[in-house]
Amino acid sequence: MKRNSLISKVLYVSFALVTLNCLTSVAAALNRPKLVVGIVVDQMRWDYLYRYYDLYGEGGFKRLLHEGYNCENTMINYVPTVTAVGHSSIFTGSVPSIHGIAGNEMMINGKITYCCTDTTVHSIGSKSAAGCMSPRNLLTTTIGDELKIATDFNAKVIGISIKDRASILPAGHSANAAYWIDNSTGTFITSSYYMDKLPEWVSKFNKEYGGHTEKEISYSAYGNLMTEAMAKAAIEGEALGQDSITDMLTVSFSCTDKIGHKYATHSKEIQNIFVDLDKKLADMFSYLDQKIGKGQYLLFLTADHGAANNILMLQKHGIPAEGFWPDKTADELDGFLKQKFGVQKKLVKCILNYNVYLNHEAINSLALNLDEVKKYAIEWLKRNPQYTYVVDLEHINEASIPSVVREKLINGYNRLRSGDIQIVLNPANYEVSSDGIGRGTTHGVWNPYDSHIPFILMGWHVKPGKTNAKTTINDIAATVCAMIHIQMPNGCIGNAIEL
Template identity: 40%
Template sequence: MIKIKFLPFVLFLLMGSTPTAIKAQKRNDSDNQKSVSLQVKPKLVVGLVVDQMRYDYLTRFWDHFGDGGFKRLANEGFNCKNNHFNYAPTYTGPGHASVYTGTTPSVHGVIGNDWYDKESGTSVYCAGDMTYASVGTTSDAGKMSPHRMNTTTITDELRLHTQMRGKVIAISLKDRGAVLPGGHTANGAYWLQGGDEGNWISSTYYMDKLPKWVTDFNASNIVEAYKKPWNTLKDISSYMESGADDNVYEGTFKGESASTFPHDLPTLWDANGKFTLLKSTPFGNSITTDFALSALDGEDLGKDDITDFLAVSFSSTDYVGHMYGVDSKEVQDTYMRLDMDLERLLKALDKKVGKGEYTVFLTSDHGANEVPAYLKDQKIPAGYVQVGVMQGKLNEFVEYTFGTNDLIKNISNNQIFLDHGVIKGLDLNLEKVQQTIAHELLGYEGVERTYTAYQMWQNEYRQGIPYILQNGYNQKRSGDVLLVLKPATVQYSITGSTHGSTYPYDTHVPLLFYGKGIKKGSTSAKTEIPDIAPTIASLLGISYPNGATGQPIVEVLD
C-alpha cells in the first residue's frame, strides 16, 4: 500500500529530471567529441633506418651514448623492446620495403636485394631500372626506380592524402635505402656515388637535374673533409663491450696488415675505391647526416602545416658490420659516433622545424649474426656452408634421379628454382619433384630444414619458422624449394658478420618512436616490422599503404 502511494511521486521526479539529464548528457557527449582528435599533424615525419642494427646494440653501448641521441629517443619516446621481422630472408631491400609498405615480401614483392626473375630467366636488382638515366653522374649508378615494389608506401599515402603537396625526400648511401622508402611518388631520392666522384646522385625517375642545393653540396668540401684517419672516439681501453681489437675474426681493407685501429684512410684511399672507402667507416653516416641537414633547408621541409616526410637510412653500420663483425671495436665506435650524428640531427630538427612539431621513428632493416668462427672457438655450434659444393652435389642427385641436369635453373637466397617446362616435358609431377629435392637437401651439411612451394601454397602458417618463410614467399617471384640453415650457420667468409636468416639475431631490431603524437613509455609485447607504417598512418589519419598487413601499435599513440 505504501509503495503504491509513493510511486506517482517517484515517477514525477524521474520524468521531471529526464529532459535535463538528457540535455546535460548531450552537452558532455558534444564536449567529448570536440576533444577527440582524428589525426595528429606534425610538420615533419622523420623515418630513420639503421642498417644492420641488432636490438642489443642499444643496450650494449648504452653507457657510451650521450643524452641527445639514442637515449633521447628511448627515454622521451616509446621503446618497442621486442620488435621483430616476421619474414625471411632478412636483407636490406626487403627490410626497407617492409618498413615503409607495412607488409612483407609475400605482398610487396621485394624478395631480396637481387633475385632470379622467372619470367626473364635473369637475375634482377630490387631497385634497378634501365629505362631511366642517371642524374648527377655519367655512370649507370643512377638507373634506379621503385618499379619492382608492388604496393604503396606510407610516404606514397602521405603524398596522396595531401594532394601531392606534402614533400617526401629519401636519403641513403645505398640506392635501395633511398629508392624503396621514398616510394613511387617521392619528390627526390638521393644516394652517394663513390669512386672518384663522392657526389650525391639520383635518377630521371625523380628529376631531370639535381636541385641547386644538391649541386651546391656536391661542390663543397664537405665529403672530402672525411678523408682522414679513423681512430676511436674515446680511449680504446674503455671499449669493454667489444672483443679484442687484434683478432682473426675481422676483415681488413686492402693494404692493411691487421684489422686494428687506427685505419689510415688517406693511405688506403686509392686501393679501396677512394670515396667508396668512406662508406665502410662511421664517416659515411656523418656524410648522410650532413646531407639530410642540407635537405631540411634546401627543400624547406617542415616549414608549413602540410606534413612532409624525410626518410634517412644510415648504411655505414652495415658495411662496418660485414667487414668487422658484431663484436668488433669498429662496430662499437661506429654506433658511438652515430649517436652523436643523431643528436646533431635532433637538435637541427628542434631549431628548424620546432621541438614538439615533428615525429620520428627509428628501426633497422635486419640484424646480424655473431661470427661463426668466433662462436666455434667458444664451443658454440656454428658453421659455414659452401653453395658451390652444395649445388654440385644436388646437380648430381637430380641427374641421377630424373635423368637430366637441366632441372635446376637457379639457386639464390636459399631457394631452388626449377625449370617447370622441363618438368612438364618429362611428364613429372611438380609437387613430387619439389618434395624429392627437399628431402635430398635435408641430408646436406648445415641444412636444418626445407620446405616446398607447394607447402607455402597449401598451408597458412601462424607461427614459427614456417610463418616467417611464408611471409617472405611471393607466389610469382619465389622459388620451388626453400632452405633453412642451422642456427649460426652462414654462406659467407670466415671474417665479419652477415644476415638473412629466420633467427632472432637477424630478426630482433630496435623500434623507437618519438615526438608529436607519441606516448612516453615502452613495451615488451611482440611487435613486427609491418606494424610501423600502419602506426604512422593512424597517427597522421591517412590511409594505410594499399598492401598493408601490419596493425597499428596502439600503446605508442598519444
C-alpha cells in the same frame, strides 16, 4: 515580417556558428606534425641499444630511450631478412608475399634481377649506370605515398641513403626524390624517374662533401657524416616541414651494415661506428629541434635486419655454428638431379636467399614433372644435418615445422619472384663465401639475431614509455599512419600500437 526576418537571422547565425565549430573540430582532428622523419640503421641488432649504452652520449640513442616510446619486442615476420626487404616492409607495413620485394635480388620474368633495376630510366648527376633505378618493382604504396594522397600530392617526400635501395624503396612511388651515392664519383645522384636535373642544393652539397672513394664513405664514420649532412641539406633545400602541410624524410644509415659484414658484431670497428652514429643522431635531433621545433616533428628509428654473431667466435666458445656454401650446394644438387633424371641440362639455377631456384625452362623443355623434381631435390637436401628444415614453398602448410617459422616462410614467399624450395639452416649457421669462414658476418634468416630489431618513436604526440608486447615490423607503418591520420599503405598487414 520583422519577426520572421529576425528568426531567419538567428537561424543563419546559429547555422554559421555550428558550421564553424564543426570545421574547427575537423581541423583539430587533422592536426599533424610538420615533418615525419623515418630513420633506418642498417644491420642494427636490437641489443646494440644496450651493448654500447655506457658509451653513448645523452642526446642520441639515450634520448630516444628516455624521451621516446620503445617497442622492445619488435620482430621481423618473414624471410629473408635483408636490406631491400627490410626497408620495403618498414615503410609499406607489408611482407614480400604482398609488396613483391623478395630479396635484394629476386626472380623477375625468369631472370635474377636487382630489386631497384629499371632500364627505362637513366642516371641524373652521373654518367654511370648507378642511377638506372626506380621503385617500380615495389607493388604497394608506402607511408610517403599515402601522405601524398592524403594531401592531394602537396606533401614533399624525400629519401636519403648511401645505398640506392635504402633510399628508393622507403620513399615510395610518388616521392619528390630519392638520392644515393654513386660509388664511382662519391657523390649523391638520382634517377630520371624523379627528375631531369639535380637541384642546385644537391650539386652544391656534392661539391662540398663528394669525391671520396667507396671505402672512405661506406667503411668509415664519413658515411654517417655524409648521410646526416645530406638529410639536413634536404630539409633546407626543399624547405621540408616549413609550411602547414606535413612532409616526410626517410634516412637510412648504411655504413653500419658495410662495417658489420666485414668485421662482425663484437668488433671494435662496429662499436666505433655505433658510438659515432650516436653522436650524429644527437646532432640531427638538436638540428630538428631548432629547425622544425621540438615536439613539432614525429621521428621513428628502426632497423632493416640484425646480424649473426661470427661463426669462428662462437666456435671458440663452444657454441655450435657452421658455414653454408650456396654455390657449392647448388652445383652438387644439380649434379644429383641430372643423374637422377638422366639429362644434361642444368636443373638448378642457383641458391639465393636460402631459396633453391629450379630451372623451370629446362624442366618444361625436358617434359619433366616439376613436383617430382622438387620431391627428389628435397629428399637429397634433407640428408644434410645442417638443414633444420627443407620446405616446398608451394606447400608450406603441409610441412612439419613450428608455427613461427611457418609464418615467416609464408610471408616471405612471393610466388612469382621467390624460389621453389626453402632451406632453413640450424641456428648460428649462415652463408659464407667460397674463400671460407672469415671474421665478418651476414644476415638473412628467421632467427632472433637477424629478426629482432629496435623500434622507437619520439617527438610529436609521443609520451615516454615502453612495451614488451609483441610487435612486428609491419606495425611501424600502421602506427605512424594512425598517428598522423592517413590511410595505411595499400598492402599493410600491421596494427597500430597503443601509445
